[in-house]
Every structure is written in C-alpha cells, then in structure tokens.
Amino acid sequence: MQIVCKKKENHLIIGLKGELDMSTADEFKNKLEEQLDVTGAKNLIINFAEVPFVDSSGLGVILGRYKRVSEHGGKMGVVEVKPQVKRIFELSGIFRIINLFDDEATALAHL
Amino acid sequence: MLTEEIEIGTYERMDQDDKSQKGQAEVFYFNRLGHTFKHGLNALYRSWLKEIGVICVLGFILARAEILGELAPFGVAFYAVALKKYRKYALGLMLSIGLGMLSAGRFDSGWSYMILLITMGMMAMPFLAQLENRLYYGMAIASVHLIFKGILGLGHTLTLYHFVSIALESILVLVFTMIFFKAFFVIENKSKKWQLTSEEELAIGILFMIVLIGLPSFKVGQFDLKVMLMKLIILLFAAKGGAGIGASVGVMVGLIDGISSIFTGLMINLYAFSGLIAGVFKDYGKWAVGVGFLLGQTILSYMMGQQGNMIYSAGETILALLIMQMIPERYMNWFDKYAQEGKSNSEAAAVRESNLLSQKLMDFSQVFVELANIFKQTGKEETPPGAEDNNVTMMINTIAGRVCKDCTYYSLCWEKRFYKTYSQMFDLFSLVEELGHLTESDIPEEIASRCGKTKDLALHISYLYELYKLNYYWQKKICEGREIVSGELKGISHIISDLSSQLYQPKQDRDGLEELLIDKVRGSGIEIEQVRINDLEDDHLEIAMMKKACNGCHECEKVITTLVSEVLDKRFVVDPHRCALKNGKNHCGFKLYSMPPYTVTTGIAKSARLGNFVSGDNYRISKFKNDKFAMILSDGMGVGPKAAVESNDTISMLEQLMKVGYNREFAVQTINSLLILRSPEETFATVDLAVIDLHTAKAEFIKIGSSPCFIKNDQEINVLKSTTLPIGILNQIEVEPVSKDLKPGDILIMVTDGILDAPKEVEDKEGWMVTLLEDINTNDPQMMANTILQKAREAGHDDDLDDMTILVARVDDEYLGH
Numbered sequence: 048m049q050i051v052c053k054k055k056e057n058h059l060i061i062g063l064k065g066e067l068d069m070s071t072a073d074e075f076k077n078k079l080e081e082q083l084d085v086t087g088a089k090n091l092i093i094n095f096a097e098v099p100f101v102d103s104s105g106l107g108v109i110l111g112r113y114k115r116v117s118e119h120g121g122k123m124g125v126v127e128v129k130p131q132v133k134r135i136f137e138l139s140g141i142f143r144i145i146n147l148f149d150d151e152a153t154a155l156a157h158l
Numbered sequence: 159m160l161t162e163e164i165e166i167g168t169y170e171r172m173d174q175d176d177k178s179q180k181g182q183a184e185v186f187y188f189n190r191l192g193h194t195f196k197h198g199l200n201a202l203y204r205s206w207l208k209e210i211g212v213i214c215v216l217g218f219i220l221a222r223a224e225i226l227g228e229l230a231p232f233g234v235a236f237y238a239v240a241l242k243k244y245r246k247y248a249l250g251l252m253l254s255i256g257l258g259m260l261s262a263g264r265f266d267s268g269w270s271y272m273i274l275l276i277t278m279g280m281m282a283m284p285f286l287a288q289l290e291n292r293l294y295y296g297m298a299i300a301s302v303h304l305i306f307k308g309i310l311g312l313g314h315t316l317t318l319y320h321f322v323s324i325a326l327e328s329i330l331v332l333v334f335t336m337i338f339f340k341a342f343f344v345i346e347n348k349s350k351k352w353q354l355t356s357e358e359e360l361a362i363g364i365l366f367m368i369v370l371i372g373l374p375s376f377k378v379g380q381f382d383l384k385v386m387l388m389k390l391i392i393l394l395f396a397a398k399g400g401a402g403i404g405a406s407v408g409v410m411v412g413l414i415d416g417i418s419s420i421f422t423g424l425m426i427n428l429y430a431f432s433g434l435i436a437g438v439f440k441d442y443g444k445w446a447v448g449v450g451f452l453l454g455q456t457i458l459s460y461m462m463g464q465q466g467n468m469i470y471s472a473g474e475t476i477l478a479l480l481i482m483q484m485i486p487e488r489y490m491n492w493f494d495k496y497a498q499e500g501k502s503n504s505e506a507a508a509v510r511e512s513n514l515l516s517q518k519l520m521d522f523s524q525v526f527v528e529l530a531n532i533f534k535q536t537g538k539e540e541t542p543p544g545a546e547d548n549n550v551t552m553m554i555n556t557i558a559g560r561v562c563k564d565c566t567y568y569s570l571c572w573e574k575r576f577y578k579t580y581s582q583m584f585d586l587f588s589l590v591e592e593l594g595h596l597t598e599s600d601i602p603e604e605i606a607s608r609c610g611k612t613k614d615l616a617l618h619i620s621y622l623y624e625l626y627k628l629n630y631y632w633q634k635k636i637c638e639g640r641e642i643v644s645g646e647l648k649g650i651s652h653i654i655s656d657l658s659s660q661l662y663q664p665k666q667d668r669d670g671l672e673e674l675l676i677d678k679v680r681g682s683g684i685e686i687e688q689v690r691i692n693d694l695e696d697d698h699l700e701i702a703m704m705k706k707a708c709n710g711c712h713e714c715e716k717v718i719t720t721l722v723s724e725v726l727d728k729r730f731v732v733d734p735h736r737c738a739l740k741n742g743k744n745h746c747g748f749k750l751y752s753m754p755p756y757t758v759t760t761g762i763a764k765s766a767r768l769g770n771f772v773s774g775d776n777y778r779i780s781k782f783k784n785d786k787f788a789m790i791l792s793d794g795m796g797v798g799p800k801a802a803v804e805s806n807d808t809i810s811m812l813e814q815l816m817k818v819g820y821n822r823e824f825a826v827q828t829i830n831s832l833l834i835l836r837s838p839e840e841t842f843a844t845v846d847l848a849v850i851d852l853h854t855a856k857a858e859f860i861k862i863g864s865s866p867c868f869i870k871n872d873q874e875i876n877v878l879k880s881t882t883l884p885i886g887i888l889n890q891i892e893v894e895p896v897s898k899d900l901k902p903g904d905i906l907i908m909v910t911d912g913i914l915d916a917p918k919e920v921e922d923k924e925g926w927m928v929t930l931l932e933d934i935n936t937n938d939p940q941m942m943a944n945t946i947l948q949k950a951r952e953a954g955h956d957d958d959l960d961d962m963t964i965l966v967a968r969v970d971d972e973y974l975g976h
Contacts, residue, residue: 057592069767069960087594100918102960103774103911107795107842110887118631131921135911139844139863140883 048074052082058158059088060151064097067105076108083112089121092154096127106139113145122146124154213240213247214254216369221258223372231303231327232368233259235334238299239342261374296335304328341365370414381474388415389451390478392433397447397482401437408433428458441706448479519658526651533644553622554583561614571608586615590623638889642831649824656819671726675701678721684713687745698785698853699728701750714748722750729753754785754852756902761939761966763947767912767959774801775910775963776809782817785852789965791864793910795842795884801961808833808843808885822849822860823893826885833886842886846908848967850900855969857906859896865914866924868907868931869898875928902971905937912960913946917953926953939966 048065059082067075083091091112095101101109113123124146128136136142148154217240221233233255240251307324340361373384388411396404411433412426435454439446452475459471562568571579582605590596596616606612672689679686688704701722703714714732723730733749766773774794781787792809794801808829815825826845833841846864850857859867863884869876878896885891900906914923930949934942943966950962 057594089592089594100915102915103793103795103844104801106884107801110795110842110884114887118634119627120630131918134921134923135915137881138865138879138911140881143881143883144888 050075050078052078054086054088055155057087057089058092058155059083059086059090060092060094062094062096066100067098067108068100068102069104072102072104072108075105076111079108079112080115083115089116089119090158091116091121091123092126092148092151092158093124094126094151095129095132098132099129101132101135103139106135106141109141109145117144122158124148124158126151126154213244214250217251218254218258218261219369219372221255221372222262222374223368224262225371228323229327229330230259230262231330231334232372234299234303235331236338238296238331238335239338242295243342258372262372292336292339296332299335300328300332303331337361337364367410367414370411381477385415385471386474386478386481388429389475390481392429393436393444393447393451393478393482396433396436396451397440397444399437400440401434404433404435404437404440405430406433424462428455428462431455431458444482445479448475448482451475451479516658519654523651523655523658526647526654530644530647530651533640533647549626550584550587553587553626554580556622557583557615557618561611561618565611567608567610586619587623590619594623596620596623639835641889642835645827645831649820649828652821652824653819675722675725678725679703679705679718682717682721684708684717686718698754699726699730699750699752701730702747703750704745704747707746714746714750719750726752729755752853755971756850756852756855757970758787758850758852759939759968759970760789761941761943761964763940763943763962763964765947765951765959765962767961773961773963774805775912775961776802776805777963777965778809778813779965780813780817781852787850787852787967788813788816789848789850789906789908789967791846791908791910791963791965793844793864793912793961795844804833804841804843804886807841808845812845812847822847822858823895826860826862826893827891830885830891831889834889842884844884844910846910848906848908850906850967850969855900855902857898857900859898860893861896862891862893865909865911866927867909868927869900870905870907870931871901871903875931877924877928879924900969902969903937904969905939905942906965906967906969907931907942907946908965908967909946910961910963912962913950913964915954916950916959916962918955918958920953937968939968942966 048063048067048071051062051064053060053062061079061082063075065071079091082088093109109125116123123144125136125141126148127150128147133147136145136147146154146157148157217233217236220236221230223232224230237251237255241248244251304324307327338361341364344362370384370388373387377383392404392407392411395407399407408429408431409426412429415425415429432451432454436447436451439450452472455471455475558572562572565571586596586601586605589600589602593600596619598613598616601609601612601616605615609615672691675689675691676686679689685706686703687706688702690702692700692702703718705713705718708714719730719732729752730750731753733751760779762777762779764773764775764777774796776792776794778790779788780790790809790812792805792812794804794806794808796804811829811832812825815828816822820828826847829845833843842863844863844865845860846862846867847860848857848867849859859878859880861867861878861880862882864880866877866879869878876898878898880894880896882892882894909927914927917923917926920926930946934945936942936945943964946964946966947962951959
C-alpha cells in the first residue's frame with residue numbers, strides 16, 4: 048500500500064493506493080497518526096481513487112481518525128470513492144459523519 | 159432452562175403455611191368461622207328481613223342464651239347496642255328480647271326484664287343517646303342494669319352469692335356491649351376491607367358462639383336438633399379442614415355446650431376427639447368423615463360410661479351426616495370458598511406487602527430518573543469553551559502579561575492603541591486556529607512591523623492555543639461522561655420500574671378461566687383442588703394446580719396437560735421438578751407452563767482469515783427466560799486479536815444486559831457508552847441482533863453497522879439493511895429496531911461482511927447473495943450455513959478472505975411439527 052500525504056492550509060490530504068484491509072490497516076493508521084501530529088492539520092481528506100476494497104479493519108481506522116479529528120473540532124471528507132467501496136461505506140453508516148466529495152478541490156472548498 | 163429458573167412456588171409455600179398453622183388452629187378456626195358467619199349474616203341482612211328482622215331474631219336468640227346456668231347478660235347488652243343504632247325499632251327489639259327471656263323459661267326475670275328494657279328505652283332517649291363514647295355508654299348501661307337488678311333483688315333475700323352474681327352479670331353486660339358494637343360494625347359491613355382484623359373476627363366468633371348457646375334445643379323424640387346442628391358444624395369443618403381444624407372446632411362446640419349448662423370438661427373431650435378422628439378421614443370423602451366422627455364418639459362415650467345415650471347420640475350424628483350429604487356440592491364449595499378465604503389471609507398480606515414493595519421500587523426508580531435529569535442538565539449548561547469570548551479575552555490578557563509586559567512598547571500597544579492591538583491579537587488566534595501552529599514567519603506584516611518580540615509572541619500564541627485545545631478536549635470528555643452517566647441512571651431506573659411492575663401483579667381470574675379449568679379437570683374424574691393462573695409476560699402463562707396425589711400415575715402429565723392445552727388452545731408442559739411423590743404427601747402441587755408454539759433450529763458456519771487463528775467475528779445464540787430467542791453477531795473493526803476482543807466484549811455485554819432485563823435498544827446504547835468511555839483505546843464493533851419471540855414468531859432486528867441479513871422462504875428472499883454506524887464512535891447512536899413477522903418455515907440468514915466481500919469483483923453483493931441463496935435447495939439450517947461458507951470461499955481468493963461467520967435460523971411450528 049502506498050500512502051501520499053500533503054498539507055494545504057489546515058487540511059491534510061491523504062492519497063491511497065491499494066486495498067485497505069487487515070494487512071494494511073495498521074500501517075495506514077500509524078502513517079495517518081504521524082502526519083496529523085506533525086502537520087497539526089485540523090481537517091482530513093482521504094482520496095480513495097485507487098482503493099478497490101476496504102474491509103472492516105479499514106473502516107475501523109477511518110472511524111478512529113474521524114474520532115480524533117472531530118474531537119479537535121475538525122472535519123473529515125472522502126473523495127473519489129469507487130462504487131464497491133462506496134457500498135461498504137454506505138452500509139457502515141460512515142456517510143452520516145464523514146462527507147463524500149467528488150474530488151479534492153470540492154472537498155477543500157467545502158470543508 | 160425456563161422452568162428451572164422461574165421460582166414462584168406458590169404451593170410449596172402453602173404447604174409450609176399448613177405446618178405453621180397447626181399451632182394456631184384456634185385462631186384460624188375463628189378466622190374461618192368469622193368469615194362464614196359474616197357473609198351469611200350479610201346476605202340475610204340485605205334480604206327481605208332487612209334490619210328489623212335480623213335484629214329481632216338475633217335479639218330473641220341472644221336473650222335466650224345464658225352461661226353458667228344463670229348469667230344472661232347478652233339480651234341487655236344486645237338491646238343496648240341495637241338501641242343505639244336502631245332506636246325506631248326499640249319496641250320490636252324490646253318485645254323480641256323479652257320473649258326470648260320468657261321462652262328460655264326465666265319467667266321471674268322475664269317480666270322484670272321487660273320493665274328494665276322499657277326503663278332503659280325511655281332513659282336512652284334523652285340521656286344515653288348523648289353518650290358518644292362507647293365505653294361510657296356501656297358503663298351507663300351496666301350501671302342501670304346493676305341498680306335495677308339490685309332493686310328487684312331487694313324483694314328476695316339478698317345473699318352475698320346473689321350480689322356477686324348480679325355484679326358479675328353487670329360487668330358482663332359492659333363487656334358484651336363493647337363486643338356487640340364491634341360485631342355490629344362487621345355485620346353491617348361497614349368495614350369495607352375484605353379482610354377482618356383479629357378483633358373483629360373475635361367479636362363475630364363470640365356472637366356466633368352465643369347464638370349457638372341461645373338456640374333453643376328442639377327435641378324430636380330423643381334427638382336434640384341443636385346438638386345435631388353442632389355436630390354438623392364439626393363434621394363440615396373436619397371434612398374441609400382435616401384433623402387439626404376438626405379437633406379445634408370440636409373444642410369450641412364442646413365449650414359452647416358445656417358453658418351453657420353446668421360446665422364440665424366431658425363434652426369438650428368428646429367433641430374434640432370426635433372432630434379429630436373425623437378430620438383424619440378427610441381425604442376419603444364425607445362418609446368416611448362421618449364414620450370417623452362416630453368412631454371417636456363411640457370410643458369416648460364408652461370410656462366415660464355413657465353407653466346409655468350412645469344410641470341417640472349416634473342417631474344425631476348420622477342425621478347430621480345425612481344433612482351434610484344432602485348439601486349440594488355447590489353450597490359445599492361456597493363454604494369451601496369462605497374457608498379458603500380465611501386461609502388466604504396471609505396471602506392477602508403478602509399481596510399487600512408486595513404492593514408496598516413495588517411502590518417503594520417505583521420511588522427508587524423515580525430517584526434515578528431525577529438523578530439522570532440533574533446530570534443531563536449540568537452536562538448541557540457547560541457549553542464547550544471557545545464559544546464565549548471570555549476565553550479569548552483571557553488568552554489575550556495572558557499574552558499581554560507574559561510577552562508584552564517588559565516590552566518598551568507596552569504602553570504604546572496596550573494603552574494608547576489598545577483596541578487596535580486587541581483586535582490584532584484576536585486575528586492571531588483565528589490564524590492559529592486555522593493553521594494549528596504559528597511560527598515567527600506566520601505573523602502578518604502589520605503586526606511584525608511594530609512588534610519587537612514576534613518570536614516570543616508566536617511561541618506563546620501556539621502554546622496557549624495548544625492548552626486551549628487540550629482544555630476543550632477534556633471538558634468535552636467530561637460532558638460526554640456526564641451524558642453517559644445520565645443515560646445509565648435512566649436505564650437503571652427503567653429496570654427498577656420494570657421489576658416493580660413485575661412484582662405487583664394483582665391476582666385476577668382471567669374471565670373465570672380458573673373455574674373453567676377446575677370444572678374441566680373435575681369432569682375427567684380428577685380431584686383437583688385449586689387452580690391459579692399467573693400471567694408471566696406476553697402470552698406466557700403459568701398455571702399452578704393443587705390436587706390429590708395420583709401416586710405416580712402422572713395424571714398431571716397424561717391427562718391434565720392435554721385438557722388444559724385444549725381449553726386454553728396452547729401447548730402446556732408440566733414443570734418436571736415438582737412431583738408430590740417426593741414430598742411424601744397425599745397432595746401435590748405442580749405447575750404448567752405454556753410452551754411457545756414456535757421453535758428455532760439453527761446452523762452455524764465460521765472460518766477465520768487464512769493464517770489467523772483468531773477470528774474478529776463473534777456470535778452468540780441464546781434463549782432467554784421469557785421465551786425470546788436471540789442471535790447476536792458482532793464483527794470487531796480492529797485487526798486480529800484486538801478485533802476478536804472488541805466483538806467478544808460487545809457480545810457478552812449485550813447478552814448479559816439482555817439477560818438481566820435491559821431492553822434491547824437500551825442495552826446497545828449502554829455498550830456504546832462503555833466502548834466510548836474506554837478510550838483512548840479505539841474500539842468499534844458492529845452489532846447484528848435478531849430476537850425472535852417464540853410465542854408470536856415476531857422478529858426484531860437491530861443492526862448497527864452490520865451487513866444485511868436475509869430472510870428466505872418458499873416464495874421470496876427479503877433483504878434487511880441498515881446504515882447505522884458501528885458502536886463506539888458517536889456518543890448517542892440511533893438504534894432503529896426493525897420488526898418483521900416471521901412464518902413457520904422462514905429461514906433467517908445472518909452473515910458478517912467477510913461473506914459478502916468474498917467475491918471482490920462483484921459490485922451488487924446482496925444480489926450475489928440472493929442468487930446464492932436461491933440456488934440452495936436444502937432447508938436444513940446447518941447444511942445451509944455450510945453451503946454458504948463453501949460458496950463464499952469459492953467466490954473469493956483463498957489468501958484474501960476475511961473472517962466469515964454465518965448464522966442460519968429456521969422458524970418451526972412446534973404444534974404442527976413443521
């Protein structure tokens with residue numbers, strides 16, 4: 048799994064490549080925590096353009112980051128989600144708390 | 159499981175009561191007698207005789223009664239009481255009491271009594287009527303009696319004996335006036351409680367005794383009808399109450415018989431012994447009771463050398479027995495009912511106590527509600543910091559104090575240009591809020607150009623902002639904690655009030671069902687004695703029965719269960735843990751429980767991710783006491799062993815909470831709170847809960863972040879979805895239970911996401927699952943579960959499969975045997 052991070056204003060934008068499942072969840076979580084600590088960013092945007100699959104441990108990591116970000120008054124968004132991943136997000140109710148955007152620009156504009 | 163855990167044991171307790179009652183047989187005898195008599199009198203009182211009739215007849219009989227051969231205080235006492243209540247009947251009363259005196263053969267005192275009564279009647283008008291206090295009234299009456307008798311006695315030679323007996327009689331007048339006041343109170347049914355106090359019972363018992371004494375002894379040839387009546391009473395009580403009651407009623411009747419003539423212990427012995435023997439034969443029918451009575455009487459008469467009277471005495475007994483036989487069962491039952499009512503006084507007390515207790519519990523529950531409200535309010539009042547300007551002002555003051563104080567520009571910035579500086583500082587805080595952190599270069603030119611301590615400023619603002627964020631975080635946590643505690647308190651109050659309503663279940667015969675069951679069972683030739691129906695919950699019934707032991711024929715199982723099942727149109731089973739045979743008694747008490755008409759057959763298949771021994775999935779299948787069948791499936795959202803711990807914790811807590819009576823939604827809320835409180839550790843878990851009521855086949859689903867589940871029957875496959883977040887994320891989760899009526903043959907399939915995600919390339923996972931289910935031909939739950947697991951494995955790649963768990967449940971109609 049590849050993770051690309053960049054910061055724009057107080058937004059941390061994460062680009063992912065590969066499946067977000069049990070084998071990659073821990074790595075993803077550590078990287079995100081580290082980046083949030085270092086940049087001190089308030090909001091978090093994750094790009095799922097190249098993520099074909101997310102399982103429950105992946106969902107756990109996303110929800111965990113939501114908890115952290117929201118506790119500090121930040122917001123979270125996911126962008127460019129593939130249909131099969133979107134279905135998983137829908138089922139888990141994630142869209143009740145995390146915003147879905149078409150692309151990074153829209154996300155930046157709205158968060 | 160059901161029958162083991164429910165402990166009510168009504169009849170067990172009754173048995174114990176019997177033992178303790180033996181010591182207090184007299185008390186209970188009074189008790190029963192009091193009730194029987196009270197109801198009889200009440201009925202009479204309301205009939206055509208109404209007041210005057212009953213009172214005059216009572217007066218007549220009571221006036222006849224005398225004790226120790228010559229003391230007859232009852233007529234006067236009764237007259238005094240009746241006069242107080244029914245002055246308009248004074249003349250009638252006076253006549254009947256006077257006639258009673260005369261009829262008892264006391265001609266000399268009869269006339270004198272007439273005069274006494276008239277005097278009292280006249281005096282009562284102006285003077286006595288004003289005496290409200292009963293004791294004073296009684297004393298006045300007794301004094302009048304004493305004086306009058308004294309004056310009358312002057313005509314005769316007044317010996318000390320005479321004087322003492324007149325004095326004694328006057329005292330008795332006082333005593334019985336008091337007693338009759340009490341008795342009147344009961345007869346008029348002014349005491350609305352259906353349970354008499356012991357004082358009232360005693361008063362009624364004494365009145366009854368005196369009536370018996372006062373009854374004229376009609377002799378038909380050699381047979382004394384009064385004696386016969388007494389024997390009948392003993393027989394009735396012996397037949398209903400057994401040896402203990404028989405003996406104590408015997409003592410009572412013997413006492414009456416003895417007291418009214420010259421007191422001897424003989425009659426008491428005779429009646430008590432006969433009553434005892436008669437009662438021993440109670441279980442063998444009425445004839446046997448009669449034979450027992452005769453036996454006792456014969457033995458004792460023979461021993462006491464009264465063989466001469468034996469023939470007549472036996473004749474009286476046989477006559478009494480015949481009368482008892484002639485009393486239709488209906489009236490016997492009436493008698494029985496009142497006797498039972500007396501017996502169940504302790505039960506009434508128990509009901510009252512449990513009522514009281516339940517009220518107490520309700521109060522407790524209210525206390526918890528209040529506590530919860532207080533917590534919630536304090537939680538709301540403290541809005542998170544930052545919202546108010548107070549905080550910013552404080553932070554700006556801190557900056558001014560720490561950074562600028564020693565600066566040479568201090569007076570320029572903070573005195574001359576205060577508002578400008580203030581608003582600039584404010585802007586800096588908005589900036590740090592946006593960036594999260596400030597460095598020297600972030601400070602705008604406008605400020606930097608004037609300020610000589612920009613580095614210090616940036617550092618302090620960043621530091622204060624960090625501090626503020628931390629404060630904000632913890633305050634929010636505290637608020638959350640309060641809210642959670644508030645929720646918990648509410649939950650506890652809920653459980654307590656539930657408990658209280660369970661405790662207080664007023665006994666009520668549901669539409670005469672108990673009577674109907676007794677009739678039905680008796681109709682089949684089984685001597686059933688008592689039936690009591692308890693509503694447990696929903697349609698769940700418990701029927702407690704008391705019957706003669708069948709000595710191991712299992713009438714309860716073979717006959718009664720079928721009968722009851724037919725009458726109530728429900729399947730019943732006998733509580734197998736209680737058989738009278740074990741107790742060695744000739745009575746047995748047992749219980750029937752309504753069997754839920756539906757059963758559930760389950761199948762489970764499970765596999766862990768390749769290379770992992772621990773599955774993140776956990777499931778529980780359990781049947782609760784109230785015939786609810788629950789299947790719970792939880793998927794921990796962490797990785798590996800941690801996920802397993804999450805889901806296992808969730809599931810065992812949920813099961814425990816539901817077991818102790820938390821309602822489902824609230825149980826889920828509670829676990830959510832607990833998982834949140836456990837932070838900083840992150841714990842998320844999905845909950846897939848299905849509860850099937852085995853009485854109605856109604857299923858309730860709670861799905862928290864879980865995969866869809868499927869309901870398959872012959873015609874179609876339904877998909878149940880939810881989009882609720884997993885628990886452990888939000889403070890307040892919306893639990894949205896979905897109900898669905900299942901039919902026999904319906905198959906419920908619950909799966910974790912590992913199954914649905916197995917074919918990764920498929921987009922419509924539910925569609926895939928539906929097709930898969932359509933192709934499965936078996937309706938055996940276990941085979942079905944196995945097949946689904948196998949198909950899911952085939953659809954995915956072996957090295958890429960998540961934990962998978964499948965629960966399958968088929969609803970069966972137990973009655974029809976699916």
